[in-house]
Amino acid sequence: MSAPLLEIQGLVKNFGSTRALDGLNLTLERGACGLLGPNGAGKTTRIKLLLGLLEPDAGFARIVGHDPRRAQDRLALRSRVGYMPESDCLAPGMSAVQLVSLLGELSGLPRDDAMTRTHEVLDYVGLDESRYRPSEEYSTGMKQRLKLAQALVHDPPFLLLDEPTNGLDPKGRRHMLDLVHDLGRVQGKSLLVCSHLLPDIERTCEQVVVLAKGRVTRQNRIDDWLHKGGTRVRIRFQGEPEALSCALEELGLTVEARDGQEWQLLVPESCTDYDALFVAAARHGVCLRMLKPSKESLEQAFLQELGA
Amino acid sequence: MSRQASTHTEIYRPYAGQAGVRSWRSLPLARAQIARAFRRKLPLILFAPPLMATVIFSFVVYSKFALEAGINPTPGVDNDARSPAALMGNMASNLIQVKEQIVGFHLAMNLFVLLAVAWYGAGLIAEDRREKAHLLYFARPITRTDYLLGKFLTVLPFGAVATVLPGIVICAVASFASPDWSFVREEGDVIWKMLVFSLVSLLCFTSITLAISSLCQRKTHALAGTLGFFLLLQGIAALLWSLQRDRSWLVLSPFGSLRRIAAGLFEMPRTLGMRTDWSLSGSWAFILGLCALSLLILWWRVRVMEREG
Numbered sequence: 222m223s224a225p226l227l228e229i230q231g232l233v234k235n236f237g238s239t240r241a242l243d244g245l246n247l248t249l250e251r252g253a254c255g256l257l258g259p260n261g262a263g264k265t266t267r268i269k270l271l272l273g274l275l276e277p278d279a280g281f282a283r284i285v286g287h288d289p290r291r292a293q294d295r296l297a298l299r300s301r302v303g304y305m306p307e308s309d310c311l312a313p314g315m316s317a318v319q320l321v322s323l324l325g326e327l328s329g330l331p332r333d334d335a336m337t338r339t340h341e342v343l344d345y346v347g348l349d350e351s352r353y354r355p356s357e358e359y360s361t362g363m364k365q366r367l368k369l370a371q372a373l374v375h376d377p378p379f380l381l382l383d384e385p386t387n388g389l390d391p392k393g394r395r396h397m398l399d400l401v402h403d404l405g406r407v408q409g410k411s412l413l414v415c416s417h418l419l420p421d422i423e424r425t426c427e428q429v430v431v432l433a434k435g436r437v438t439r440q441n442r443i444d445d446w447l448h449k450g451g452t453r454v455r456i457r458f459q460g461e462p463e464a465l466s467c468a469l470e471e472l473g474l475t476v477e478a479r480d481g482q483e484w485q486l487l488v489p490e491s492c493t494d495y496d497a498l499f500v501a502a503a504r505h506g507v508c509l510r511m512l513k514p515s516k517e518s519l520e521q522a523f524l525q526e527l528g529a
Numbered sequence: 530m531s532r533q534a535s536t537h538t539e540i541y542r543p544y545a546g547q548a549g550v551r552s553w554r555s556l557p558l559a560r561a562q563i564a565r566a567f568r569r570k571l572p573l574i575l576f577a578p579p580l581m582a583t584v585i586f587s588f589v590v591y592s593k594f595a596l597e598a599g600i601n602p603t604p605g606v607d608n609d610a611r612s613p614a615a616l617m618g619n620m621a622s623n624l625i626q627v628k629e630q631i632v633g634f635h636l637a638m639n640l641f642v643l644l645a646v647a648w649y650g651a652g653l654i655a656e657d658r659r660e661k662a663h664l665l666y667f668a669r670p671i672t673r674t675d676y677l678l679g680k681f682l683t684v685l686p687f688g689a690v691a692t693v694l695p696g697i698v699i700c701a702v703a704s705f706a707s708p709d710w711s712f713v714r715e716e717g718d719v720i721w722k723m724l725v726f727s728l729v730s731l732l733c734f735t736s737i738t739l740a741i742s743s744l745c746q747r748k749t750h751a752l753a754g755t756l757g758f759f760l761l762l763q764g765i766a767a768l769l770w771s772l773q774r775d776r777s778w779l780v781l782s783p784f785g786s787l788r789r790i791a792a793g794l795f796e797m798p799r800t801l802g803m804r805t806d807w808s809l810s811g812s813w814a815f816i817l818g819l820c821a822l823s824l825l826i827l828w829w830r831v832r833v834m835e836r837e838g
Contacts, residue, residue: 272668274835296550296670304668310661313652314565320665326557327669329548341542357660371665376544408541 224286226251226379226411227271231280234266234435241266243435244280253405253412255422255443257523258432264415265307267432268381272304285379300329303372307383307415309364317343317352317359321371328375335374342370346400362393369400379411380404386421394421401425419523431523451489453515456498457482460507468501485515550670558666558679563686566649575645576690579638583695586634587702590627594706627703627712628719628795631696635726636788636800642691643734647755650684650738652748654830659746663834673831680739688731696723722794730787733816736823737783743830759783777807783819786812 227249234242241263258264269275271282273289282289287298312320318339325335343352346366351359356367365385372380385401386394402425404410416422422429423443431439439446458465459482469476469486478485495512502509566572657663666676700720703712713720738755745751766782769775779785789812792798792805799805 269836274667292672296672299668299670300548300550302668304665306661306664306668308661308664310664312561312662312665313656313660314568315561319561319565323557323561324665324669327554327666327671329551329670330544330546332557334544334546338544345539345541347539373541375548403541408543 228283232277233279251411253426255426255429256415262432263435303377303380305368305372305382311356317367321374324371325374338374342373346370361388381413383415451487454486455515457511458509464505465507468505554671554675555679559682562683578641579691586630590703591706631723632791645691646688646734647738649687651751653680654742655745655751667835684735693727736820740823740826780811786815
């Protein structure tokens, strides 16, 4: 069995009196994982700890088999990890070609290889002739693609992507998500994607980790989380709500949300016969006008999680 | 109808080679930044005064040896001991000393060295901070030492062109012009002293410039801060000297301390017509203290940059 991609045990990090990470425990296998959490949950702190930019106060982390606390390991792991920061961070006065090839060389590629790789990854992210222009003249979308290119130049097996679609227009966002999806699902890269845009995580990742107050509150495969406890269906009805409630109670169905005459129900996996629902409703004088499966979004699940 | 170039495949190609942690990691950083600095040609005008001074001082040194040998630079003149050429030779031998020329050159050019170092060094860390480029660098397998070394290696060549290279040229002219390599045999120590003095002044200017750059977020601020720092110390030293009538206050001026260090190294009681009788050890302590303080500030600031992002 291969070693986990990421292993964190009891990680604690304080900034003065503020505890950013509070005994964080996490194990991640290879694949694409989304990192969710409200502002101040400790996402950026965790990334910095993983890259060895910060020293933990307690606990340890192991990433792609390396311990970021040890100097030699720290350098080795940085050559195996690609990091796309959230904020705009480009070297002034350099074109995309100069910047990416420099970062390729700093990552340990020979000079010629770094230049070849630079053009390959710039092709991949779709930066055409503009790659020769100074990067400060780039649009937000081009800057995001350039940041992804520099994270890929040394072909790392593990990518840390911090808000990859930040500030992008819908077209740019779709393109970036396509690239991230391709890297995770087709190219077999392991990804850790931090994003506040939950549909982005849903689109690109297989599993999700929720951080709150410096701790992991949930770690699930996205599909498992969304289908927790059964299937969601939405119904629209005509009649007395109390009567429908009685009918649903008889069948053992739970009402999760009520919006006038339109409700969301949680149907247990054991219940597969929807005809019984129509029959029970009719028996109580209620007419069902619509029944359709409800696809719960990650956003709803995340909000429920935070609420809990 | 537009068509995409055939090279634009948008297919991810895995890297077939091996990326790893390499030695001399600061060199690519320095090379890229030097290439970037050369994109603007106008600042190269800063090197014009040192270039002209090199030509003038080299000519003076050449003339000394040519006159000493009794050879008039214009051939075909009688070499009689009472001839004007012989008299000129005696005068040149007494009045022109190579080490005086070298010290004179360096002290006269110190301001231009500072300007070159400040121009090319002021933006190096400040612009990285403003654009957050350090986030990209420190996510790579480089250490803080590599990063700082890369910055020093970017600035030092520009400073060296204005100070070390002209010194070497003047020494080379003296060596080739002197009869039977007499300059190398009799005054060979001038060469290494020139190198030591150049490197000390370069290290001082570079470390102070980079330290101030690490405290700013714009090149213009760092440039003004660097020049202001030197002017301030120079002003304080000059003010205290004139108020107290005590030349030892000049130790507080970087240029004054460098002048004293040059006088001590080359064993000259006067430099550029001025007595240098203030404390030599005080001057060394002041210059090395400034360098140490700058390096400490640099280390602290780069550590903060790495951690805070």
